[in-house]
Amino acid sequence: xxxxxxxxxxxxxxxxxxxxxxxxxxxxxxxxxxxxxxxxxxxxxxxxxxxxxxxxxxxxxxxxxxxxxxxxxxxxxxxxxxxxxxxxxxxxxxxxxxxxxxxxxxxxxxxxxxxxxxxxxxxxxxxxxxxxxxxxxxxxxxxxxxxxxxxxxxxxxxxxxx
Amino acid sequence: xxxxxxxxxxxxxxxxxxxxxxxxxxxxxxxxxxxxxxxxxxxxxxxxxxxxxxxxxxxxxxxxxxxxxxxxxxxxxxxxxxxxxxxxxxxxxxxxxxxxxxxxxxxxxxxxxxxxxxxxxxxxxxxxxxxxxxxxxxxxxxxxxxxxxxxxxxxxxxxxxxxxxxxxxxxxxxxxxxxxxxxxxxxxxxxxxxxxxxxxxxxxxxxxxxxxxxxxxxxxxxxxxxxxxxxxxxxxxxxxxxxxxxxxxxxxxxxxxxxxxxxxxxxxxxxxxxxxxxxxxxxxxxxxxxxxxxxxxxxxxxxxxxxxxxxxxxxxxxxxxxxxxxxxxxxxxxxxxxxxxxxxxxxxxxxxxxxxxxxxxxxxxxxxxxxxxxxxxxxxxxxxxxxxxxxxxxxxxx
Numbered sequence: 001x002x003x004x005x006x007x008x009x010x011x012x013x014x015x016x017x018x019x020x021x022x023x024x025x026x027x028x029x030x031x032x033x034x035x036x037x038x039x040x041x042x043x044x045x046x047x048x049x050x051x052x053x054x055x056x057x058x059x060x061x062x063x064x065x066x067x068x069x070x071x072x073x074x075x076x077x078x079x080x081x082x083x084x085x086x087x088x089x090x091x092x093x094x095x096x097x098x099x100x101x102x103x104x105x106x107x108x109x110x111x112x113x114x115x116x117x118x119x120x121x122x123x124x125x126x127x128x129x130x131x132x133x134x135x136x137x138x139x140x141x142x143x144x145x146x147x148x149x150x151x152x153x154x155x156x157x158x159x160x161x162x
Numbered sequence: 163x164x165x166x167x168x169x170x171x172x173x174x175x176x177x178x179x180x181x182x183x184x185x186x187x188x189x190x191x192x193x194x195x196x197x198x199x200x201x202x203x204x205x206x207x208x209x210x211x212x213x214x215x216x217x218x219x220x221x222x223x224x225x226x227x228x229x230x231x232x233x234x235x236x237x238x239x240x241x242x243x244x245x246x247x248x249x250x251x252x253x254x255x256x257x258x259x260x261x262x263x264x265x266x267x268x269x270x271x272x273x274x275x276x277x278x279x280x281x282x283x284x285x286x287x288x289x290x291x292x293x294x295x296x297x298x299x300x301x302x303x304x305x306x307x308x309x310x311x312x313x314x315x316x317x318x319x320x321x322x323x324x325x326x327x328x329x330x331x332x333x334x335x336x337x338x339x340x341x342x343x344x345x346x347x348x349x350x351x352x353x354x355x356x357x358x359x360x361x362x363x364x365x366x367x368x369x370x371x372x373x374x375x376x377x378x379x380x381x382x383x384x385x386x387x388x389x390x391x392x393x394x395x396x397x398x399x400x401x402x403x404x405x406x407x408x409x410x411x412x413x414x415x416x417x418x419x420x421x422x423x424x425x426x427x428x429x430x431x432x433x434x435x436x437x438x439x440x441x442x443x444x445x446x447x448x449x450x451x452x453x454x455x456x457x458x459x460x461x462x463x464x465x466x467x468x469x470x471x472x473x474x475x476x477x478x479x480x481x482x483x484x485x486x487x488x489x490x491x492x493x494x495x496x497x498x499x500x501x502x503x504x505x506x507x508x509x510x511x512x513x514x515x516x517x518x519x520x521x522x523x524x525x526x527x528x529x530x531x532x533x534x535x536x537x538x539x540x541x542x543x544x545x546x547x548x549x550x551x552x553x554x555x556x557x558x559x560x
Contacts, residue, residue, distance in 0.1 A: 003369075138373075
């Protein structure tokens with residue numbers, strides 16, 4: 001069974017990483033006095049996303065549903081989050097590589113093209129959706145039903161096997 | 163050796179006179195066979211059961227019993243010599259068959275003295291048994307084993323009998339830092355009661371409650387960000403129109419004045435829009451798409467607010483390029499006509515988009531403020547199964 005203190009700690013860490021992600025997405029364009037600053041911000045942002053993925057998977061492994069072998073049920077419930085996180089991570093890396101490539105020589109250059117603009121919008125929209133879905137998943141994993149055998153779990157399993 | 167002196171010869175009445183003479187000779191033999199049998203039984207114990215069990219326990223009581231016998235008269239001795247042997251053999255046999263019988267109900271090994279006490283009634287019972295039919299010792303022992311096996315339940319009850327007499331000691335020995343330390347039973351009970359009380363208190367704050375409180379806190383942040391965003395967007399539009407002058411005639415002035423504000427405001431708008439959108443999605447439980455779409459077509463204010471927020475976010479993001487252009491704006495040297503034309507071409511859509519964004523976020527704030535307490539995610543995520551959480555389900559419905 002998941003301890004309340006442990007869950008609070010994990011949730012705080014997840015929210016901290018999400019807040020950092022949101023902060024970098026919002027203000028990275030402002031913090032471009034030197035290309036290295038932006039590079040470091042981007043690297044930490046990508047690592048933060050990876051950390052969040054690791055944490056959420058560790059939370060999955062900790063559930064009774066997973067330990068009982070009902071991985072498909074867990075995936076069915078949280079596939080939106082998993083897929084969206086993967087998409088967001090890919091978009092983030094693509095945008096970061098592209099932007100750093102264009103701004104490495106001079107960070108104050110106007111580098112925007114239509115393609116970059118499209119990628120930027122997609123990445124930022126994905127960031128919002130990722131934030132919503134990740135937050136929702138992290139909070140749903142606090143539900144004690146995931147950590148014990150229950151009638152609800154049996155119903156879900158029967159629904160899934162149909 | 164003391165045993166040989168104390169223990170009377172095992173020659174028993176059924177033996178013929180010729181055999182009687184051999185008693186002193188046969189005695190060491192008997193001892194040998196006995197010890198053999200004991201060793202055999204002991205080895206069989208070792209082989210058969212790795213359960214820890216002290217051989218001294220098995221051997222001690224009979225010796226004490228034998229010592230007692232040495233003080234009794236010869237007649238009684240003759241009668242009694244067999245039972246201790248039987249006891250010994252049967253005891254070892256019994257031990258091999260079920261070592262748990264030597265334990266009392268509390269799982270504590272019985273004291274040898276207690277064992278002796280436990281054996282006494284058995285001896286009396288044996289007295290009545292005819293001993294004449296046994297020709298040799300092996301036969302006797304075999305028979306004993308059979309009779310013992312038959313009497314297992316009876317013996318069990320006798321072995322466990324002393325447990326009823328034992329009284330709990332006032333002190334309890336608890337292992338602390340690899341040492342057993344005596345602790346008062348009453349104190350221990352008190353501490354366990356305290357633990358029980360704390361255990362009773364703890365479950366009231368579960369992980370579910372933590373998630374719920376965080377969700378509610380985020381809803382408050384979202385509500386604040388909605389209002390702040392609406393105010394910010396409206397202020398932004400007002401500043402733009404004020405700087406641009408009547409009929410947008412003074413665009414170079416707008417560019418020069420607004421240049422430093424453009425990017426920070428764009429970043430702030432994105433941050434607030436992201437927070438507001440996430441909060442609005444939380445309200446309609448966007449992850450349950452069917453419910454969200456149904457609510458949207460039913461023109462639910464919250465669903466409409468989420469849609470408006472998301473549209474405003476897309477529009478605001480699409481102006482990132484223009485914002486960067488304004489941010490990097492350098493006034494032309496002599497205000498050429500070409501530069502002025504480009505300014506108008508770029509700035510007009512940007513101003514319109516900003517106006518639309520301000521309208522959208524203003525409307526979404528109004529819609530959300532219409533029903534600030536509405537939160538579908540909270541209801542669907544946390545109170546969906548009323549049969550499992552009847553108390554919370556009733557709370558949600560109320």
